[in-house]
Amino acid sequence: MSSLYVARNPRVAARSLDGEMMIMSGRDSMLFTLNKTATILWQAADGATPLELIVQQKICTEFEVEPGEALRDAETVARDLASHGILQISEEPIVRGDSK
Amino acid sequence: MSGLLEQMTEKALARNIPISVQLDLTYRCNERCVHCYLDHEDHGEMTTAEIKHLLDEMADAGVFILTLSGGEIFLRKDFFEILEYARFERQFCVKLKTNALMIREREAARIRDIGVESIQISIYSDRPEVHDAITLVPGSLQRSLAAARFLKSQGLRVIFANVLMVQNLQDYQGVRALAEELGVECTLDPTITPMMDGDRSVLSLGVDQDALRQVFRDQALVGDVDEFCTIAAPADENALSALPCSAGHTACYVSPYGDVFPCVQFPLPTGNVRKERFLDIWRHSERMNEVRSIRLKHLTTCTSCSHVGSCTRCPGLAFMEGNMRGPSSQDCEKSFARTGIPSANMLAKKQAPANLVQIRVVSASSATQPSAAIA
Numbered sequence: 001m002s003s004l005y006v007a008r009n010p011r012v013a014a015r016s017l018d019g020e021m022m023i024m025s026g027r028d029s030m031l032f033t034l035n036k037t038a039t040i041l042w043q044a045a046d047g048a049t050p051l052e053l054i055v056q057q058k059i060c061t062e063f064e065v066e067p068g069e070a071l072r073d074a075e076t077v078a079r080d081l082a083s084h085g086i087l088q089i090s091e092e093p094i095v096r097g098d099s100k
Numbered sequence: 101m102s103g104l105l106e107q108m109t110e111k112a113l114a115r116n117i118p119i120s121v122q123l124d125l126t127y128r129c130n131e132r133c134v135h136c137y138l139d140h141e142d143h144g145e146m147t148t149a150e151i152k153h154l155l156d157e158m159a160d161a162g163v164f165i166l167t168l169s170g171g172e173i174f175l176r177k178d179f180f181e182i183l184e185y186a187r188f189e190r191q192f193c194v195k196l197k198t199n200a201l202m203i204r205e206r207e208a209a210r211i212r213d214i215g216v217e218s219i220q221i222s223i224y225s226d227r228p229e230v231h232d233a234i235t236l237v238p239g240s241l242q243r244s245l246a247a248a249r250f251l252k253s254q255g256l257r258v259i260f261a262n263v264l265m266v267q268n269l270q271d272y273q274g275v276r277a278l279a280e281e282l283g284v285e286c287t288l289d290p291t292i293t294p295m296m297d298g299d300r301s302v303l304s305l306g307v308d309q310d311a312l313r314q315v316f317r318d319q320a321l322v323g324d325v326d327e328f329c330t331i332a333a334p335a336d337e338n339a340l341s342a343l344p345c346s347a348g349h350t351a352c353y354v355s356p357y358g359d360v361f362p363c364v365q366f367p368l369p370t371g372n373v374r375k376e377r378f379l380d381i382w383r384h385s386e387r388m389n390e391v392r393s394i395r396l397k398h399l400t401t402c403t404s405c406s407h408v409g410s411c412t413r414c415p416g417l418a419f420m421e422g423n424m425r426g427p428s429s430q431d432c433e434k435s436f437a438r439t440g441i442p443s444a445n446m447l448a449k450k451q452a453p454a455n456l457v458q459i460r461v462v463s464a465s466s467a468t469q470p471s472a473a474i475a
Contacts, residue, residue: 011215013193015164018115022108022164024193026215029257031104 006054006078006087007047007094014042027085037063038077045087047094051078108164112350113343117162118382120351122364125151125182126171127356131199132236133222135265135305137293138171145356148178150374152185154354157378159190165217169197169364171356180210187214196220197261200247201240208250219251220287223260224267226274234267248282258284264315265292265305276320288321291430293365294420306430312437331439332410339409340397347415348391352382362391366416368424391415394425401427405444407435 008014011026021034021042034042037059044054055071063070081087088094112119126145127138146154158166166186173179173196186192196211200221203211211219221244225231231241251258260279262272272288279286292306307315315321322328343349347363354360358373360381370388371381382388394415400423402408412435417428427445436442442450 010188012191013164013187013217014191015159015162017108017111017117017119017162017164024217029217031102031108033104033108 003091004051004075004078005047005049005090005093006041006045006051006082007090008042008045009086009088012086016043023086025085030084032081032084032086034081037073038081041074041077042081042087045078047088047090051075109346109350112162115162116383118158118350118352119162120165120167120346121158121163122167122169122351122353123151123154123158124169124171124354124356124364125173125176125179128175129170129172129199130175130201130237131172131222131240133224134234134236134267135263135292135302137295137302139296140171143357145176146358146374148181150358151178151182154358154373154378155182155186155190155192157373159192161379161382164193165195166192167195167197172201173198174202174207180214183211183214183216187216193217197222199235199240200244200251201237203247203250205250208247208254208256211251212254212256216256218257218259220259220261221248223248223262223275223278224265225271226278227271230268230271234265245278245282248284252282252284258282260284260286262286262288263292264288264290264307264311266307267305269307269311272315273318273320288315290315290434291414291417293417296367298420300420303430309433309437312434316434316438329438331406331441334406335396335409337397340403341395344394344396344399344413344415348388352388354378360385360388362388363416365414366391366419366424368416368419391424399425399427401445401448402443406441407432407439407443411435411443 009026013024015022016039019036019039021039023032023034025032040058040062041054044058051074052071055074056067059065059070059074060067078087078089082089109119127140128142129140168183183194186194194216195218196216197220223231223244224234228241232238248258260275262275264272276286290307290312292303294300295302316329317325319325347366352360352362353364354373359369360371360373361367361369368387368391370385373381396408397403402413411431413431414428415424417430418424418426421429427443429445432443432445436446
């Protein structure tokens with residue numbers, strides 16, 4: 001199982017608009033929108049659930065996609081969001097993922 | 101507005117979501133600006149708990165951009181508690197409007213830690229004697245600028261908001277230079293808003309046509325002057341079907357007492373969040389829906405005006421003049437100053453005295469007295 005953990009960065013501004021997440025980076029006020037898959041990933045990113053489990057439970061059950069491919073895509077998305085300061089990623093559970 | 105935000109706003113419009121709300125936390129203020137439209141007495145502000153509950157309702161309704169304003173927001177002892185709740189518990193994108201008098205290094209650092217999109221500070225002049233004479237607080241320019249420096253040093257986005265008035269007409273370039281020197285942004289607005297109680301005497305502080313013309317031809321402000329001042333092509337059916345502005349469509353305003361209005365500059369009460377849910381007011385208020393139903397083609401006078409497609413007409417200012425479907429004279433003045441072409445409203449007003457004389461009824465008994473209207 002992938003040991004990658006993901007957590008929402010509490011410093012961003014975020015709102016769901018018709019199933020798509022609108023996110024403004026706290027670092028540079030850049031605005032992003034996430035598609036439905038990335039939104040599911042974002043919403044499930046509690047810092048405690050491994051990314052692989054999120055993909056299995058939330059994405060593969062929602063979309064017809066091969067689990068390995070879905071996980072690779074999810075890791076790419078997670079790293080991309082992390083590069084913008086929107087998500088935090090770690091090899092360990094992120095205890096303070098969604099707190100102050 | 102960025103392309104992405106514009107797209108999201110269009111989406112919000114299609115789904116009747118109030119994506120942007122200004123919430124005034126208080127009308128109390130530690131300045132007494134000569135042009136201010138507010139009554140600074142506290143008539144029963146919402147409590148911390150009421151505001152947090154409102155923030156919950158607004159987040160659930162889809163509000164994303166939350167502007168916290170006043171009055172002076174830092175006069176609320178619970179300001180940081182509210183800000184932290186808005187950011188950390190409900191993930192709003194928060195903008196602040198303040199005079200910054202109460203912001204020092206500690207407050208600036210705390211704002212940075214919490215994270216806001218921008219802090220707008222009212223700066224009326226680069227000269228203390230002019231700025232302080234507007235705010236009626238000695239030393240206020242120096243304190244506001246010190247705060248701007250603290251905020252800037254924390255890496256925060258600072259915007260100077262300048263209102264153009266008779267008193268500071270000569271100073272807007274100085275404010276811009278000051279903003280540039282500090283590395284902050286700067287806006288200039290020639291609009292003076294009537295007092296909330298309807299008193300329009302404050303409008304006498306507004307600048308005249310000559311001054312507006314000068315400002316609208318300042319390349320540093322408007323960019324391409326020819327393009328800015330050009331007369332727009334006649335509005336077609338598409339243009340006439342457009343919305344007058346975002347008020348009541350994707351944006352609204354909530355007062356410190358919980359009253360909901362289409363906009364801070366549109367004092368039409370549509371409900372109170374102490375009595376109804378925010379979303380119920382937004383969706384079901386008859387008045388909100390009336391505002392929402394208006395398109396440019398429904399406007400009186402303006403539909404026949406050559407500026408209708410390019411005018412900055414404010415429905416709230418029009419409402420304060422007596423008719424939300426009518427013209428906003430301040431914007432007529434702006435269109436005139438920009439293009440040299442008088443608006444339909446201005447032309448109609450010019451004809452008014454002649455009409456008055458024409459319809460004057462003179463009774464037989466007073467026919468020999470001099471006419472006051474003509475005299």
